[in-house]
Amino acid sequence: MNKVRRVTLHTIAKQVGVSATTISRVLSGQAARYRISKSTEETVLQAAAELGYLPDQLARGLRIKRTHTIGLIIPDISNPFFSTLARNIEIEARKAGYSIILSDIQEETQLEVESTRLLQSRKVEGLIICPAGEQSEHLKAILRIELPMVIVDRHFPELECPYVVSDNYKGSFEAVSYFIENNHRIIAFIQGRLHTSVNNDRVRGYRDALKKHNIPFDEAFIVGDSFGERNGYVGAKMLLNRASRPTAIIAASNLISLGAMRAIYEEGLKIPDEISMISFDDQPYSDYLATPMTTVAQQTTEMGQIAFKLLMSQINLERPRDTEGVVLSTELKIRKSVKKLEPAFMKETKEETFIGA
Amino acid sequence: MNKVRRVTLHTIAKQVGVSATTISRVLSGQAARYRISKSTEETVLQAAAELGYLPDQLARGLRIKRTHTIGLIIPDISNPFFSTLARNIEIEARKAGYSIILSDIQEETQLEVESTRLLQSRKVEGLIICPAGEQSEHLKAILRIELPMVIVDRHFPELECPYVVSDNYKGSFEAVSYFIENNHRIIAFIQGRLHTSVNNDRVRGYRDALKKHNIPFDEAFIVGDSFGERNGYVGAKMLLNRASRPTAIIAASNLISLGAMRAIYEEGLKIPDEISMISFDDQPYSDYLATPMTTVAQQTTEMGQIAFKLLMSQINLERPRDTEGVVLSTELKIRKSVKKLEPAFMKETKEETFIGA
DNA sequence: ACTTTAAGCACAATCGTTTGTGCATATTGT
């Protein structure tokens, strides 16, 4: 315990010989407004500096009903996507004089629910949430008490709340189209957590791209159920051991593609010679992988900045909740992980010989 | 602003028809101790649940002088090393009922100093700090006010404060020795931020490994001054364009090696054929790089857990500050980025021909 | 029947800041 000698307004007051009120007013720059004399002001400032006074933000927050604190709820801070997001939110927050209480909910909605309550209890002025699951009851509860909130990365149509997401549909559509342009016809999708908007949109983009090019859709080529590495491994393993092996795989996250790569190499396959790949989430290392990975890059920096700004506008302007969301474009970063195949009829014969073997 | 209808102890008190005191005692499980009747207790519990009461942690903290909050100061949360560290600290903290205020100081000591003050102001019960720079005055100030603190990743000998670090000396020594065992003689080191214990220890390990094998030390083969990617790029560029090009490079961080790889590929070189490499900080993707990277792995998970536990022991036991630190062993994860060269005399001739070219 | 003990709860102070108001004293105006 650090009860050495807490310096409060009264400590200074006693030393200077005025009341705590005066100290408070001087330190908050209200000296002039309350006609504190120049000389008193200087003495107070001096004393405060000498004593190393730091205002008690608990007491302050209790009194003025503002904490300059927001809550940040993240499924997994060790995931580079979320950590760069967090970083940019932090930087914006600092500029605005806000602190962040971080809550890593370990991809569990249960912890998410608990966290929202805890953060309310801690009197955050707002919440930035990257929801882990598909539930949104607890989020509705937050809307009800009119606590400012911004949803990031995912989106709930039933929720009247500002959000920032990537254009996952388009990103996915473009990626799959790129496969098709390179004459791929059997394209598998290792998806992430089901029933999330992120996943829905990406799957929809995938299906629509196939449909647009008249490629029959086969449910069997969508596998997986989480954004984690393990799911990528398992999903790829399954796909690679199918009778009709896909020529291309699109992975719904950076972690999934890492797992998929593990499976692919384990099976003795090469990217892109024997299997092509595209991964969501561009990473610094994407360029340096065994095969530089073609990725669907999201604007993580902007996502963080916008999220914070959307939150601030709710907090400051007391503006009626701006229910429309921001959707950020993605960029297909073409590298070397997609092979240009021979036109279709060639593939068919290859396929035949493989099955016949 | 969410002033919908704040539920306080008094709200419940009024509804139930007892005093706020009673509510407080019931909710904190002290009913029996203060002889609150069973029936009152139940009514209170019921009402609290109905109203969705959440205690105001500001008021609570102000009164009881505990916030169940700690401050976490990190140079760059988007760096995977720090983010996995943060994650494990968060998980431990949650178990213990603590929240974390995150402070990303963007590798700037100035922000670190400000953050320590701000966090004090917010009445955190302790601080876990990964210091950005070599200064430690502000940390001494924290020791002086007896605020519990743990230093992670780096270490200041002059600071009587518990710390958790990796055995950077040994990690570096082993890595360089491994180079030497593979007959490398011209080994360069791209170092990180100067005057930090991390860097000092790693450089020392490098020098001692050379010395042990009677390899002359040449100052010119230590380059760099930061743990960032750019420094890795610049450092590698310089090294690769030297008359006597090193056959091996050890990079002091994951970011440095990423930058170095960029430079190496840009120069049209291959790892490990033309240049061998070892990087500090093992990463999930280390296995999947163009050449799987041999790394010096740190025990990040344990580091986080231990850091939090060291902090808790200070907070709870009021134990006299346990000044000794914990040093965690590193592991050399051997992959494919180091080439076994011909014994020394061969290399010399190669070197000659290169220079003569 | 009268004192003693227990049961069941409320009062009021406190944590450190902030803020509306009010009270002296000093200065100015006439």
Add this chain to the structure above:
DNA sequence: ACAATATGCACAAACGATTGTGCTTAAAGT
């Protein structure tokens, strides 16, 4: 010289929870 205004600051309440103590009524003891 006296009223009016300005100057410089202090008082006290409030934010919401906690806690030592004390008060009232009921039960128990003799």
